[in-house]
Amino acid sequence: MPIDVIAAPTNLGLRPPEPGSVPGTAKAPEALRAAGLIESLSDAAGSTGGAGAVVDAGLVPAGRYRADPAPGATLRNEAAIDDFTRRLADAVDLSLGGGRAPLVVGGDCSLVLAPLLALRRRGRFGLVYVDGHGDFRHPGNSDRADTLGGEALAAAVGLHVDSVSDLEGRRPLVRGGDAVQVGCREDEEDIDELEQRLGAVVPAAEILAHGPDAAARRILEIVDVEGLDGYWIHVDIDVLDPAWMPAVDSPDPVGIDPVDLAALLDALAPGAVGADLAIFDPDLDPSGEHARTVVDVVHRGFARLGTRAR
Structure with missing residues (x-):
């Protein structure tokens, strides 16, 4: 199965990093392309007997970023x-x-709603949400629910405002029991609610303790099952420890390393119908070193994407 690389240069789901500035995640697709992402993935897919062809499938531009929510809107950049x-x-x-x-x-992570909407049009799919944070803030548990990048998983399972949780009247985009949060820190403020509402939570500490293969087996018990038409993988690169990946907007310690992340993705990718990659910020990577780390994870983790998908 060929892989289509679709660029989604959005920063709409983030707060401004400082007054008068905008988040740099919209620059990530171009920075990763310049670091050789498409060529590297194509080489890996061919050498592993994976997808073979990797196609540059173009770009879907996002709207203009505005720092504060518009009058009457809950979320910043809600209409955009x-x-x-x-x-997308x-x-x-x-x-x-x-x-x-x-x-x-x-x-940024708000882009995950687009592939989930596309899949919801087709049936019932699971979600593997690999992220150093729970992204589970929503109006029911917080009075700060105004920035979708930190709330995307809650929106995906139908807990946010209608504009993001009831797209095309299809709430929820993913049933809570069909979703797995992977990689959050054990001090995640919403971890109790995540464990209550989702099919499983696999914290970073569990991956560090038992390895990516054991984590993958646990995840697949939820998403690769009868009753689902397949599953999607979302990857927020801040699941990596800042020692390896500081070029993100909210780095937190006790993340996993690039080798374990690539191994986890390689175990999950063959059965997935597709995947997305989010939150790398080239503004925090002037040397390009961390872009090359992301490209290497993609090279080793996604070469077999979709090869066994239903």
């Missing part, structure tokens, strides 16, 4: 996120309809 999500969903839908495995390269 709605528009971008639908257009159409691009993912086109890739899936052509028998290919989309790899969406962003961008």
Whole structure:
């Protein structure tokens, strides 16, 4: 199955890093392309007997970033996120309809709603949400629920405002029991609610203690089962410890390392219908060193994306 690399240069789901500035995640697709992402993934896919062809499937531009929510809106950039999500969903839908495995390269975590919308149009799918944070803030548990990048998983399972949780009247995009959060820190403020509402939570400490293969087996028991039409993988690169990946907006200690992340993804990717990659910020990587780390994870983790997907 060929892999379609779809660029999604969005920063709409993040707070400004400082007054008067904008988040740099919208620059990530171009920075990763310059670091050799497509060529590296193509080489890996061919050498492993994986997907073979890796196609540059173009770019879906996001709207203009604004730092504060518009009057009457709950989320900053709420209208722009709605528009971008639908257009990106159409691009993912086109890739899936052509028998290919989309790899969406962003961008911030709010972009995950687009592929989930595309999949929800087709049936019932699971979600593997690999992220150093729970992204489970929502109006029911916080009075600060105004930034979708830190709330995307809650939106995906239907707990946020209608504009992001009830897209096309399809709430929820993913049933809570069909989703697994992977890689959050054990001091995650919403971990109790995550464990209550999701199919499973696999914290970073568990991966560090038992290894990526054991984590993958536990995850697949939830998402690779009868009753589901397949599953999607979301990867926020801040699941890595800042010792390896400081070029993210919210680095936290006790993450995993690139070798374990690549091994985990390599175990999960063959059965997935597609994946996305989020939160790398080139503004925090002037030398390009950390872009090369991301490219290496993709090279080793996604070469077999979609090869066994239902």
